[in-house]
Amino acid sequence: MPEVIETQQLTKTYEGGYFARQDVHALKSLDLAIHRGEIFGYLGPNGSGKTTTIKMILGLIFPTSGTIRVMGREDIASADVRRKIGYVPEGAYYPDFLRGEEVLRFYGQLYGLGGKDLEKRIDKVIDIVGLGHARKRLVRGYSKGMRQRVGLGQALLSDPDVLILDEPTTGLDPLARKEIRDILASLRDGGKTLMISSHELLEVELISNRVAILYQGQLRTCGTIDELLTDRDTTIEASGLTPEALEKMKQAGISAEDVVNGRGLLRVPKTMSLYEAMDACRQAGLAIGSVAPRRETLEELFVRIVGTARREELASATA
Amino acid sequence: MNFFRSTWSIALYTWREGIRKKTLLGFLILSILVIFGSTFMTAFMAAPQRAVDLGESTVEADVQSKLIKDICVSAITIFGVLITIFISASVVPQEMDNKVIYTVLSKPVSRFQYLLGKFAGVQLIVLVNLLLMTLLFFAALWIRESVIPTLILWSALLTYFQFLIVSAFTFAISCTSTSSVLPTIGGLFIYITGNLTEYLNDVSARVSESTNAVDYYIGMLAYGLYRMLPNLRDFDLKDQILHLAPNDPPADAMIPQLLLAGSVYALAGYVLAYVLFRRREL
Ligand SMILES: Nc1ncnc2c1ncn2[C@@H]1O[C@H](COP(=O)(O)OP(=O)(O)OP(=O)(O)O)[C@@H](O)[C@H]1O
Numbered sequence A: 001m002p003e004v005i006e007t008q009q010l011t012k013t014y015e016g017g018y019f020a021r022q023d024v025h026a027l028k029s030l031d032l033a034i035h036r037g038e039i040f041g042y043l044g045p046n047g048s049g050k051t052t053t054i055k056m057i058l059g060l061i062f063p064t065s066g067t068i069r070v071m072g073r074e075d076i077a078s079a080d081v082r083r084k085i086g087y088v089p090e091g092a093y094y095p096d097f098l099r100g101e102e103v104l105r106f107y108g109q110l111y112g113l114g115g116k117d118l119e120k121r122i123d124k125v126i127d128i129v130g131l132g133h134a135r136k137r138l139v140r141g142y143s144k145g146m147r148q149r150v151g152l153g154q155a156l157l158s159d160p161d162v163l164i165l166d167e168p169t170t171g172l173d174p175l176a177r178k179e180i181r182d183i184l185a186s187l188r189d190g191g192k193t194l195m196i197s198s199h200e201l202l203e204v205e206l207i208s209n210r211v212a213i214l215y216q217g218q219l220r221t222c223g224t225i226d227e228l229l230t231d232r233d234t235t236i237e238a239s240g241l242t243p244e245a246l247e248k249m250k251q252a253g254i255s256a257e258d259v260v261n262g263r264g265l266l267r268v269p270k271t272m273s274l275y276e277a278m279d280a281c282r283q284a285g286l287a288i289g290s291v292a293p294r295r296e297t298l299e300e301l302f303v304r305i306v307g308t309a310r311r312e313e314l315a316s317a318t319a
Numbered sequence B: 001m002n003f004f005r006s007t008w009s010i011a012l013y014t015w016r017e018g019i020r021k022k023t024l025l026g027f028l029i030l031s032i033l034v035i036f037g038s039t040f041m042t043a044f045m046a047a048p049q050r051a052v053d054l055g056e057s058t059v060e061a062d063v064q065s066k067l068i069k070d071i072c073v074s075a076i077t078i079f080g081v082l083i084t085i086f087i088s089a090s091v092v093p094q095e096m097d098n099k100v101i102y103t104v105l106s107k108p109v110s111r112f113q114y115l116l117g118k119f120a121g122v123q124l125i126v127l128v129n130l131l132l133m134t135l136l137f138f139a140a141l142w143i144r145e146s147v148i149p150t151l152i153l154w155s156a157l158l159t160y161f162q163f164l165i166v167s168a169f170t171f172a173i174s175c176t177s178t179s180s181v182l183p184t185i186g187g188l189f190i191y192i193t194g195n196l197t198e199y200l201n202d203v204s205a206r207v208s209e210s211t212n213a214v215d216y217y218i219g220m221l222a223y224g225l226y227r228m229l230p231n232l233r234d235f236d237l238k239d240q241i242l243h244l245a246p247n248d249p250p251a252d253a254m255i256p257q258l259l260l261a262g263s264v265y266a267l268a269g270y271v272l273a274y275v276l277f278r279r280r281e282l
């Protein structure tokens, strides 16, 4: 079975002004594959080319070179393929002089839907995104979270197989975020494939099956969360962390993080046994709150990968 | 079927959004004030004249009537063309700005369909505005002169085709830009040049008498432009409205040709818009 979305050698260069040629190489030879039924987290610092990739998949901009296949098909601009992809752009506006359900009706008509079919579909979508209580209200009065639900709703009208979301939870409060996340996870569980670009790494870690990290238009890492987050160590939550105690721990090779009022988190390196660490704590006179194993977070991986990429870039620039 | 349904819903959406614009409303209200004001004001001024002997007062009334017609026709044209340019210049750039265009074009909607819907929506707005202003003028004139002023309707028809040409080319320019400033300026330029084509003809005629090579090329250019550009003056029936009776038919029988020419220019403008927009990066 073909990949849901596949790019080969995808390259995009934005041409600079007419006079001072300053081309932006937004994507460089990107090979990406998104499998059926997964949530694919598409990560990267600002300006790394995430939105550029997504816009090319949707045919809003055109590749400089390379190919894009959606479910094995290259005619990504055809109505057939468009019907299979739902898209929620970053920071989009939904006509605020219309009611929630009118916005969906407008977008539904763009799929050629009408009459009872359309109304049924609108009811279904409103149910999925949880806008039932507000469907008759003007979008003007909607909160950001509700607007984002409208956005999600308009992308779901054709019951697409693929959903592409560009920063779907930016600017939402924790509750709204959690709700959107739950909706996305249930869509995945219902068999859809999701591609999500985001800066909310905690969130991505929670719901993604696979992630890719992009830096300056190049893919730096791609894999399942379990493959990528393998580094494990142990943390000790301790109190009594006076400056002298901290100094002693440092000599023992244990670093402390987030120390507030003498309480903090000690990070035990992989090379040290837990017994040694506990001994060091006792000698420094620390009280131990808890001892827990932990694995590297996506955020740490991101910082590590992007940091390395940046250093490499600097080194090659000065060399 | 689907083609028309989605195109029509884009047009309707454009209309619903367009009529909410404050600038448009402002122009419309201004034009209504001018039409109302001029008919009222002169009615006021006419009152003392009644006392004067009959012969003079009909001359006076005639002058006044011309003045009113002049003001009203000018108001309809000027505000009409401002509304046309403003709305044609802004519908596409605005959607790029607020990103509605992304959600629309990622649906099974072709760029051709999208533009067609937008353009139809613009025409809907332009037409309704023109109709409102014309009907008001029509009513005022009917009451004043007690004959049905059918000439106004002929004039409105031609004025619409004039607007259609300006609209199509303004729209085409707007398809290449991200803000409505440039297309607005472009639209005004088109409207003004379209009204000055007679001068181009003059230039080419005058220069043709000279033997200077530079003059020759200037003459050729002026002549070329004269032939190529639409002469918007031809679509203007103001002189006839001023000098003929309100219920006279328009004096020259060029109307079918003008309508055809207007449609051809509008089509050219739309095709240009599509060519510019087809592969545009959004
Ligand atoms: N229309 C454009 N013209 C020129 N350069 C552009 C254009 N759009 C994007 N770029 C550049 O291309 C690069 C990639 O941009 P892109 O928007 O894809 O990044 P992103 O990963 O989505 O970033 P963010 O996280 O900030 O949304 C950036 O350097 C950006 O400045």
Ligand SMILES: [Mg+2]
Binding pocket: A050, A051, A052, A090, A166
């Ligand atoms: Mg982006």
